[in-house]
Amino acid sequence: MTTLTSTVQSKAKDEGRETAVSTRRHDVDWLRTIALGLLIIYHASISFQPWGSLIGFPQNKDTLETMWLLMGLISVWRIPILFVISGMGVRFAMERRDWKQLLKDRTVRILIPFVFGIFTIVPSFIYIILKFYNLPPEYKVEPGHLWFLANIFVYVLLLMPIFYFLKNRPDNILFKGLAKMLNWPVLIILVALPLMLEAWLVNPEIYSTYAMTAHGFWMGLICFAAGFLFISLKDTFWHAVEQSRWFTLLIAFSLYLVRFLVYLFEGAPNWMTALESMSWMLAIIGFGSLHLNKPSQSLRYLNKAVYPVYIIHMPVLFVLMYLMLPLALSPWTKFALMVAGTFVICLLLYEFILKRIKWLRPLFGMKI
Numbered sequence: 001m002t003t004l005t006s007t008v009q010s011k012a013k014d015e016g017r018e019t020a021v022s023t024r025r026h027d028v029d030w031l032r033t034i035a036l037g038l039l040i041i042y043h044a045s046i047s048f049q050p051w052g053s054l055i056g057f058p059q060n061k062d063t064l065e066t067m068w069l070l071m072g073l074i075s076v077w078r079i080p081i082l083f084v085i086s087g088m089g090v091r092f093a094m095e096r097r098d099w100k101q102l103l104k105d106r107t108v109r110i111l112i113p114f115v116f117g118i119f120t121i122v123p124s125f126i127y128i129i130l131k132f133y134n135l136p137p138e139y140k141v142e143p144g145h146l147w148f149l150a151n152i153f154v155y156v157l158l159l160m161p162i163f164y165f166l167k168n169r170p171d172n173i174l175f176k177g178l179a180k181m182l183n184w185p186v187l188i189i190l191v192a193l194p195l196m197l198e199a200w201l202v203n204p205e206i207y208s209t210y211a212m213t214a215h216g217f218w219m220g221l222i223c224f225a226a227g228f229l230f231i232s233l234k235d236t237f238w239h240a241v242e243q244s245r246w247f248t249l250l251i252a253f254s255l256y257l258v259r260f261l262v263y264l265f266e267g268a269p270n271w272m273t274a275l276e277s278m279s280w281m282l283a284i285i286g287f288g289s290l291h292l293n294k295p296s297q298s299l300r301y302l303n304k305a306v307y308p309v310y311i312i313h314m315p316v317l318f319v320l321m322y323l324m325l326p327l328a329l330s331p332w333t334k335f336a337l338m339v340a341g342t343f344v345i346c347l348l349l350y351e352f353i354l355k356r357i358k359w360l361r362p363l364f365g366m367k368i
Helices: 003-024 026-046 065-074 078-093 099-119 122-130 144-167 173-181 185-202 214-233 235-243 244-260 271-291 297-324 331-354
Strands: none
Touching: 026 065, 026 078, 026 244, 026 271, 026 297, 026 331, 078 099, 078 144, 078 214, 078 271, 099 122, 099 144, 122 144, 122 297, 144 214, 144 297, 173 185, 173 214, 185 214, 185 235, 185 244, 185 271, 214 235, 214 271, 235 244, 235 271, 244 271, 297 331
C-alpha cells in the first residue's frame, strides 16, 4: 500500500511539473508581438519628424508633427515593456532549463543573431542612409537597432546567478515581501520606485533615449529584473495587475497629459516620466491578462515570426523610405505605404526564405 501511494504521489508530482512547464501565458506572447509591431510603426514615424535626420533617419520634406501625440505616448514604454517581457521569458525558461542550458539557449538565440546582424543587417541600412543623403558609401559595423539584443544577453550573464538563487528558494524574503505588498493591489505602483530612482540618478537629457546609453542600460536591467520577479510571484502578481489596471491606467494617462500639456514632451522631470512608463506597462499587462490570455492560430504564427521580423525590419523600412520619400505623395500616404510595405515584405521574407533555409534560421534567432 505504501509503495502504491508513493507511486501515485510521484505521478501526481510529475503531472504537476508538466502542467507548470506547458502552461503558457498567451497574453505575454501577444504583448511581445504588439510591442515589436509598434516599434516598426514608431521607426517609420521618425522620418516625418523635424529631427529625423539628426538621429540618422531619411527625413521627409513635409513633416507630420501631430503624429507625435501618439508616438510621444508610446515612446516612454515601448522599449521598457520589451525588457520586462524578456525578463518574463527568462523566468519561464528557467522552469525547464538549468543555468548551463539557459546560457546555451540565450547564446544561440540572442548572441549569434546579434553578431551576425552587426556585420550584415546594420551595415546594409547604414549604406542606404548614406546613399539617401548623397554621402560617400561606407561599411560600418554598429549595433544599430540590435543594441537591445546585446543588453539582454548581458543581463542574462549578470543576473542569472541571482535569478537561480531566488528561484531555488521560493520562500525568500524578497518574494514574500512583494507578495505581502500585493495583497493591496493598488500598491503595485510601488514597483515603479527603482525606475524612478534610476531616472533621478542617471538623469538622461531625454528619457526615451535608450539605445546605447547608460540610462538605457540601467533602465533595461531594472525592467528585465522586474519581469523575472513578476512571473516568480505567480498568481499574486496577475491578480494584483488585473485588479489595479484602471488605477494604473489613470495614473499613466494623467502623467501623459502633464508631459504633453505642461512640458510639450520636453523637459518633464525624469522621475515623473519613469512613473508614467511603469504605470503604462502595468496597465497594459493587466488588461492583456484579462483579454489576451487565449491561444490562437494567428498568435502561434506571429510569435515565431516576430523575432526575425524585428531583426530585418530596418533595412526593409529604409529601402522603402529611400524609394518613397522623394515621391510627390502626401506624407500620410507615404507613411501608410511604408508601414504596410514593411510588415508585408518582412513577413514574406520570413515565410518564404528565412524559416525555410535551414542554415539561415539560427542567424535570425530561430531553432533549426
